[in-house]
Amino acid sequence: MTLDPLPETDLTRHRRLRDQGSLDRADLEAILDAGFVCHLGVVVEGRPLVVPTVYGRHERQLYLHGSVASRSLAGGAPVCVTVTHVDGLVLARSVFEHGVNYRSAVIHGVARKVTDPEEKLAGLRRLTEHATPGQWSYARAPSRKELAATTLLALPLEEASVKIRTGAPDDGDGPDAQLGLWAGVLPLTSAWGAPVPDPLLPQETPVPPHIARREGTRHV
């Protein structure tokens, strides 16, 4: 499938470090699909507020769990949602060339509160399955009352800025290469550990396969 490129707008144009910018929608979707926690930015009385929350993606829409920030989103207020994966430290010969290998997506738009119960259920399902595949059909589904007590936001994936940095430091062919210092990347990886049962659980309760099989697998 060929995806149309992300549009360059005043908000998403890469002004700095242009070589790290991507307008590839596949890159955007890969970054979003690899994580499950984003940082949601809103403006509250003229001041910025950035809070972490969980999300899921359905095609060209992001579903976000409502949070303290949701109070500020009435009336089509703009939001910024950023997802960042840190892949390693870039250790150069000079301090100046030090950096981070990372993948980030910065999404701009207006978040809509999902009110239709059917869309809300579908969105929560995406969100749950995004973090823990197989969990939606395993756990008890939300009751009507629980659904009403949950705030779910939807954000279209239209205006986004993607940045990716990979590989070695940039000063390997400059004068600092003569210093004889080691340079390279110290990778950072994150992985799922062994499931920790709730102490209140009867001892014989088996860990379901969809959870057990994640142990030791890599995240992002």
Added chain:
Amino acid sequence: MTLDPLPETDLTRHRRLRDQGSLDRADLEAILDAGFVCHLGVVVEGRPLVVPTVYGRHERQLYLHGSVASRSLAGGAPVCVTVTHVDGLVLARSVFEHGVNYRSAVIHGVARKVTDPEEKLAGLRRLTEHATPGQWSYARAPSRKELAATTLLALPLEEASVKIRTGAPDDGDGPDAQLGLWAGVLPLTSAWGAPVPDPLLPQETPVPPHIARREGTRHV
């Protein structure tokens, strides 16, 4: 050492999930010291912008590497800096009780551009040593020209909101415990991998001990 508590203000008061809130300055400092990437939020022409950047801490001050967001910070504009560590998925009996174990710090304030060369050098040292202890004295220090080309921001650690969630799901003593489902936490850990040498490096260049010894150690 006894630390004074963080002040409760309109911005930092915990309105939601109050039991997860902390006013303990030691919690704030521990969260900041465990990570090295934050999300910096600013307001640009009335819209929020959230970008990842690296930071270091010196006592009650945070130093942030300047970024695309720095352009918007002239004239004492307010910023919000958020640091989040995700520790695991909270898998409850009901979808509604699902959540995340995490530690987060949300800092509000006005960031100052550091212009004094001495403070700038000291701040960059903090930032470098924060991500890679031992690296400042190993790598080539910034030249006067490089120092001038670097944007460093300083943010006082005065107004901050800290949230921490740990432990099992909350529905272990409710009616859903009768469902017989497994519930607990799927931990997420991040760790440093084996150093990857720059391909342009002479083969015999040794990995310095301060980098080599991090392999396999846990991050955050």
